[in-house]
Each structure stands twice: as structure tokens, then as C-alpha cells.
Amino acid sequence: MNDSIMTVFDKYHLIAAFAVIGLTMFLAHWVSKRFTRGRLHGSAIAILVGLALAWVGGVMTGGKHGLADVTLFSGLGLMGGGMLRDLAIIATAYGVRFQEIKQAGVRGVIALFAGVLISFVAGAVVAVSFGYTSAVDITTIAAGAVTYIVGPVTGATLGASSEVIALSIAAGLVKSILTMIFTPLTAKWIGLDNPRSAMIFGGLIGTTSGVAAGLAATDARLVPYGAMTATFYTGLGILLAPTVLFLAVSALV
Amino acid sequence: MVIYGVGLLAGCMLVGLVTGDVLGTLLGIDANLGGVGIAMLLLILVTGILKQRGHLPESTEQGITFWNAMYIPIVVAMAASQNVAAAFSGGLVALLAGALAMALGLLLVPVLTGHRREPLPSGDASTTSPAPGRTH
DSSP states (O other): OHHHHHHHHHHTHHHHHHHHHHHHHHHHHHHHHHHHTTSSOHHHHHHHHHHHHHHHHHHHHOOSSGGGGSGGGTHHHHHTSHHHHHHHHHHHTTTOOHHHHHHHHHHHHHHHHHHHHHHHHHHHHHHHHTTOOOHHHHHHHHHHHHOTTHHHHHHHHHTOOHHHHHHHHHHHHHHHHHHHHHHHHHTTTTTOOSHHHHHHHHHHHOOHHHHHHHHHHHOGGGHHHHHHHHTTHHHHHHHHIIIIIHHHHHHHO | OHHHHHHHHHHHHHHHHHHHHHHHHHTTOSSOOSHHHHHHHHHHHHHHHHHHTTOOOHHHHHHHHHHHHTHHHHHHHHHHTSOHHHHTTSOHHHHHHHHHHHHHHHHHHHHHHOSOOOOOOOOOOSTTSSSTTOOO
């Protein structure tokens, strides 16, 4: 019977993922209701469970895709991959009030530039304080703090070593994962309860997976607004980091 | 038919992604510049027009709202396939750089938002609502 289970889960991996995630959501909402009286949102718990499982999967297999590297759960990679994620993000825009987007538009753009800049500066300051002195290394690590895609793209453009590129990816992953965890916890303090602040949040944080999951765990109605600005963030980072920002770092060190 | 809605959604996504890719190429960067955002705007625009003219029956809507409601489960699957182990074994530099970037970003949200706050009308925030933020 074990063999049959393995064969079916492996062959119908996407269906298995639907079942696994369905069960996870059910348990998370049950825990939310039963133990936190709904104070900690079910979606937030589900995302935390997902991250914990990803950690277990990563440690077990040494792979790059969390639980999706475990053969039984390989469908999670397809279900949570970029293709379906982006389709679902776009679907959340259905019914959005265009007026809201127009009103927050300018601030959203300001937030985008400010977000790339402060993340980059944060990464650069940490890199310098850990003794990195070459402009290429500092820029690559700083670009990683923007997103885990900006880091390696910048590093490859500037010819950084593979260790530094790996560090930059790790920095971006940490930012993304911490955003998933801390957004719902801090949402009240930072006023993340309306479309306008959600758009600014998306522009400031930018890392798509972090913004997507952080807002989902806070209030699903805010997702389209945050996702709208965040989608420009990585592109802007790739535009600025290896060029203007690299020149600025070179001038300073 | 439900497939009309799914097809419309897919069409908006493809047009948006191609536009974002062209934008990226024009600017000389190896990335898609805002493709998803452009697709979102396109979907808002097209469904708005169709609805006004009465060409968006409920069955068509369902093709879009299904994927809307699948968003959170998909995000949970995404969380479960993140490289969490690598993130937390990347050393102190990576941890601090990522944490500081996140903290500064969150702190700046109220600064840039300003004082005017209009909370969303209270309602059911659950994912199963067909269209979050819809006014009618």
C-alpha cells in the first residue's frame, strides 16, 4: 500500500498539493479559532506552518525548494510557483476600485524609489560593518537586501564571487521570510489597514513573495494594492543597483 | 461560461507580462518591469468596460473569482517551497542585512502614508468573498 501511495502522490503531484494545502488551511483556521479566538489570522498561521515545513524539507533534502523537494510534495513547487502565484495575484485585482490606485499613485512611486534605496543602504551598512571593503562585494550584498533576485543579477553583472552572490540571495530570502512573519504582527502599528498604506507598503518592501504573503496574512482585501506597486520593485532594483547605486558605492569606498 | 473568465484573466496576464518584458528590454535590464501590475490594471479596465455594457454574466465572473479565492492557498504553497533553510544558514551578514531592510521598510510605511487614513469598510475579510474591495 505504501508503494501505491508513493506512486499516486508522485504521479498526481499537483492534486496531492491541493489536498495537502487544503488540509493545512483547515487545521490553521481551526487552530486560529480554537486557540487564539481568531486574533491570529488563520492565513497567517497557515503561512507560518508552510515556512516551518519548508525549513524541515530543506534540512531533510538539502534542496532549494523547501518541502517541494520531498518527492511526496513536489506539486507544491508548481502550485506555489511563479506562474500560478502571478495568475492569482492578477485575479485579486478584479473588483478593485481604480480610484484608490489613482489617489495613491504618486506616493506609491515615491515609496518604490525610497524602498529600493533604504533596503540597499541597510544592506550596504551591514556589509561594511562586517568588514567588506570592495565596492563590488558591498553593492552585491546591498542589492540582495533589495530582493533575492536583484542580488544575484547585480552580482553577476559586476562579477562578484559566488560566495558573495550566495550571501546576497540569503539576505533577500531573510527579508522576504521575515516580511511574511512580521507584517501581520506590526500591521496595526504601521496603519496597514487601507488601500493607500497597502500600496506604500508594497513599494517600500517590494519583495513579491514577502508582500504577497504578508498582506494575505493581514487582510486579503489589501493584497491587490500592495502587489500592484511591488511588481515594479525588482525591476527598479535591477535598473538602479548595478548602475547608479554601484557608482555611488564606488565613490564612497 | 466559466472558461471565458479564466481566458480573460489569462489573456490579461499574457499581455501584461509581454509588455513588462518589452519595457525591461527597452531599459536594458534582464527583468520583467511591472508585468503583473500592468496585467492587473488591464483586468480592472477590461472587466469594468464589460460590466458596464452587461457583457459580464456571473458564470464568466466565476472564472476570475475562483483564482482570486485560490490566492491564499497558493501563497501557503509558495511559503512551503521557499528556501528557508538557506536563508537562515547564510550567516549573520545575510540575517542582519535582510532584517534591517525589512524593519526600515515597515517603519517608513506610516511616514509615507501621512495622517489621512480611510480604513476599508468593515466586512468579511475571508478569502472566500468573491471580490475583495468591490463596492457593489
